[in-house]
Amino acid sequence: MASACSIRVRGVVQGVGFRPFVYRLASVHTLTGWVLNAEEGVEIHLEGSKQGLDEFVRELKAKPPSAATIAQIDVAPTHVAGFREFTIRQSRKQQRPTVRVSPDLPVCDECLRELLDPADPRYRYPYINCTNCGPRYTVVTGLPYDRRNTTMRAWPLDPYCHKEYHDPGNRRFHAQPVACPECGPRFFLQQNGSIVGSEADAITRTVALLHEGSIVAIKGLGGYHLACDARNRRAVVALRERKFRKEKPFAVMVRDQDIARQVVSLSSEAEQILLSAARPIVLAPSKTDLPGVAPDNDEVGVMLPYTPLHHLFFASGAPEVLVMTSANRSSEPITYEDKHAVERLSGIADAFLIGERPIARRVDDSVATDGPYGRVILRRSRGYAPGAVTTLPTRDPILALGSDLKNTVTLVVNGQAFVSQHIGDLDHYEAFVAFEQTVQDLLHMYEVSAADLTLVRDAHPQFASTRYAEGLIVARTVVVQHHRAHVASVLAERGEWTKRVLGVSLDGTGYGDDGAIWGGEFFVGSVQRGFERIGHLRSAMLAGGDAATRWPIQAAAGFLAQVNGLPDLTDAPFHFSKRYHYASQMLKQKVRSCATTSMGRLFDAAAALLGFVREATFEGQAAMWLEHMARRAAKGDSYPFPLDGDKLDFRPLLAAVIADRQRRRSPEQIARAFQLGIACGLHCAITRFCDQFNVDTVAISGGVFQNRLLLEDLKSLFARDALAIWTNHVVPPNDGGISLGQAAFAVFALVNNAMHLNKARAPMSR
Numbered sequence: 001m002a003s004a005c006s007i008r009v010r011g012v013v014q015g016v017g018f019r020p021f022v023y024r025l026a027s028v029h030t031l032t033g034w035v036l037n038a039e040e041g042v043e044i045h046l047e048g049s050k051q052g053l054d055e056f057v058r059e060l061k062a063k064p065p066s067a068a069t070i071a072q073i074d075v076a077p078t079h080v081a082g083f084r085e086f087t088i089r090q091s092r093k094q095q096r097p098t099v100r101v102s103p104d105l106p107v108c109d110e111c112l113r114e115l116l117d118p119a120d121p122r123y124r125y126p127y128i129n130c131t132n133c134g135p136r137y138t139v140v141t142g143l144p145y146d147r148r149n150t151t152m153r154a155w156p157l158d159p160y161c162h163k164e165y166h167d168p169g170n171r172r173f174h175a176q177p178v179a180c181p182e183c184g185p186r187f188f189l190q191q192n193g194s195i196v197g198s199e200a201d202a203i204t205r206t207v208a209l210l211h212e213g214s215i216v217a218i219k220g221l222g223g224y225h226l227a228c229d230a231r232n233r234r235a236v237v238a239l240r241e242r243k244f245r246k247e248k249p250f251a252v253m254v255r256d257q258d259i260a261r262q263v264v265s266l267s268s269e270a271e272q273i274l275l276s277a278a279r280p281i282v283l284a285p286s287k288t289d290l291p292g293v294a295p296d297n298d299e300v301g302v303m304l305p306y307t308p309l310h311h312l313f314f315a316s317g318a319p320e321v322l323v324m325t326s327a328n329r330s331s332e333p334i335t336y337e338d339k340h341a342v343e344r345l346s347g348i349a350d351a352f353l354i355g356e357r358p359i360a361r362r363v364d365d366s367v368a369t370d371g372p373y374g375r376v377i378l379r380r381s382r383g384y385a386p387g388a389v390t391t392l393p394t395r396d397p398i399l400a401l402g403s404d405l406k407n408t409v410t411l412v413v414n415g416q417a418f419v420s421q422h423i424g425d426l427d428h429y430e431a432f433v434a435f436e437q438t439v440q441d442l443l444h445m446y447e448v449s450a451a452d453l454t455l456v457r458d459a460h461p462q463f464a465s466t467r468y469a470e471g472l473i474v475a476r477t478v479v480v481q482h483h484r485a486h487v488a489s490v491l492a493e494r495g496e497w498t499k500r501v502l503g504v505s506l507d508g509t510g511y512g513d514d515g516a517i518w519g520g521e522f523f524v525g526s527v528q529r530g531f532e533r534i535g536h537l538r539s540a541m542l543a544g545g546d547a548a549t550r551w552p553i554q555a556a557a558g559f560l561a562q563v564n565g566l567p568d569l570t571d572a573p574f575h576f577s578k579r580y581h582y583a584s585q586m587l588k589q590k591v592r593s594c595a596t597t598s599m600g601r602l603f604d605a606a607a608a609l610l611g612f613v614r615e616a617t618f619e620g621q622a623a624m625w626l627e628h629m630a631r632r633a634a635k636g637d638s639y640p641f642p643l644d645g646d647k648l649d650f651r652p653l654l655a656a657v658i659a660d661r662q663r664r665r666s667p668e669q670i671a672r673a674f675q676l677g678i679a680c681g682l683h684c685a686i687t688r689f690c691d692q693f694n695v696d697t698v699a700i701s702g703g704v705f706q707n708r709l710l711l712e713d714l715k716s717l718f719a720r721d722a723l724a725i726w727t728n729h730v731v732p733p734n735d736g737g738i739s740l741g742q743a744a745f746a747v748f749a750l751v752n753n754a755m756h757l758n759k760a761r762a763p764m765s766r
């Protein structure tokens with residue numbers, strides 16, 4: 001007797017070959033019924049023998065398609081309708097879509113084989129893809145995921161592709177971006193405003209240009225890259241000059257894993273990250289000298305080819321190591337539209353390799369590393385976004401706007417937290433436009449109306465995201481303090497809502513409850529009950545607003561004003577410029593200055609004392625410079641950084657740096673003793689606070705924890721303690737993780753009406 005069941009599958013199940021997989025599985029077990037893409041995932045109706053149904057479900061759970069991520073499978077018995085065959089039905093549109101859009105996938109081995117096979121119809125076709133690989137988020141324009149809702153809408157299938165697309169036994173069955181050289185989009189090379197050569201030799205000409213030392217703008221999955229030969233010093237220097245990116249490291253793309261191993265030393269975990277489906281840039285210790293690629297840095301960011309186009313470059317003999325940097329001017333978002341790219345990059349690129357397939361939205365390369373506490377995502381973008389990162393206990397739609405630096409936004413729909421791609425620094429006009437687009441894009445994709453939203457924003461009154469929030473008409477607004485959001489992001493990743501922890505939040509800048517610039521904060525509490533600030537870095541004054549974040553000597557002035565017996569810092573070996581003097585005067589006259597507990601600025605002050613007296617050209621540069629210097633010395637002594645009541649006192653720490661500098665101790669050894677001093681001070685404070693407040697778990701987050709040496713020192717100091725140390729693994733420890741932490745707080749602000757929602761503080765903070 002026939003049985004029947006209905007199955008609902010949630011997770012990343014559309015655009016990953018799920019329906020053809022189900023079709024084939026049903027055929028194997030001679031089952032009838034149907035499968036369709038619904039907005040909540042995939043729905044299946046099955047009829048046949050009881051044994052066949054059971055085996056189907058077991059195999060579905062055990063061996064789903066490689067690109068799929070199943071979050072949930074519900075199986076329920078249903079009545080037998082008497083289907084004669086198994087069919088793939090038209091996608092159904094329901095109320096609110098909550099299906100997960102797949103992140104973009106790297107080209108699969110089978111497509112790669114076809115790409116390089118002269119007998120294959122898609123031989124050397126840069127847009128080859130199948131249900132197991134290819135673009136997703138960067139081509140989707142709406143849900144459900146069908147060809148009409150992608151940027152491939154404009155290219156009707158020719159008979160060859162049509163046949164594959166409709167053949168359930170084919171790897172390209174319902175592969176929405178499927179195309180071939182006969183029917184699909186093409187690439188062409190453009191120089192001085194006109195197309196050069198034929199379509200067939202666009203790639204070989206590009207490779208020749210790279211060998212000559214030219215800079216080529218190349219259209220990728222989520223935007224344009226600027227590429228040049230990483231071993232050609234002149235090309236790298238030219239790229240730096242033309243891109244106005246004076247010192248910020250460039251990422252490189254290497255031909256294969258072997259070359260990656262030559263360029264950087266990779267732990268086994270780092271290799272796994274490098275090879276993972278996200279294909280991120282992996283930061284790792286460099287082994288070879290690539291002049292100008294990552295100045296003053298002992299690490300370099302490496303990635304593997306991930307599109308068919310990239311593989312074609314290397315198959316055509318491109319230099320083994322290519323600089324592949326986002327085509328934007330410093331700190332602006334990646335350029336993704338052709339016209340815009342040609343306009344903006346014409347002074348930078350010697351040629352443009354332009355592909356016709358439009359990019360639905362800009363998505364930068366992701367950056368990850370293997371840190372002392374495991375995997376760290378430093379920039380969560382292509383390959384990860386817009387994946388759901390966690391499930392929150394709520395049914396209400398929530399939109400968290402994040403922080404203004406390294407912005408991301410998080411949309412929560414039916415409890416699933418979708419974190420956007422990296423957007424950038426919102427004080428740049430381009431980034432702000434990208435921010436608005438991303439918000440609208442996510443709301444549109446998940447059909448959430450702003451009027452239903454709980455909106456979450458940072459407490460900073462001058463943030464661009466705050467002004468944006470004030471202009472939206474929403475159901476309610478929740479304000480969450482920056483450093484509490486950092487701590488909550490760690491707990492949200494783990495779904496720990498009630499766990500009482502010590503939260504340690506160290507970064508450069510965040511608006512505090514008292515209006516001061518915080519950044520060296522200790523909290524006790526939980527996401528559910530809120531976090532109480534129980535300690536912080538001793539406060540210092542900061543002169544001159546924003547400029548203090550760019551000029552370490554300016555940041556140093558307020559910290560040094562509290563150190564007794566200061567020598568003349570304009571003299572050797574310090575050589576502070578007049579800027580320091582002006583900053584000190586501003587502080588004395590109490591003009592344009594504010595209080596800060598920022599650990600990032602303390603690192604800046606130390607870097608200034610060690611010789612970083614110029615302007616920093618990117619965020620965190622001085623601290624990275626100091627860490628790099630410290631790495632060149634052996635671990636030895638540590639400078640004192642004592643806990644005085646509830647404050648970590650930086651005065652003995654800086655006094656020791658100054659004294660050793662005057663004594664002409666090597667800057668490397670001083671930097672090392674400073675770094676270890678910070679770690680020992682933190683270790684001491686953390687163990688004392690955990691004891692005092694009776695907690696056994698510490699959640700650490702904030703940009704300062706991108707400092708690998710600091711984490712290494714902390715890990716060895718905590719090795720003998722029973723405390724559990726939790727760090728971010730899914731969202732960045734930097735401000736890219738803020739939106740997730742904000743969203744988590746908002747959930748509990750909703751369930752507890754007693755909270756003061758519109759005050760400039762986190763819910764339940766007192």
Ligand SMILES: [Zn+2]
Pocket residue numbers: 107108109110111112129130131132133134
């Ligand atoms: Zn493929």
Ligand SMILES: [Zn+2]
Pocket residue numbers: 157158159160161162179180181182183184
């Ligand atoms: Zn075709």
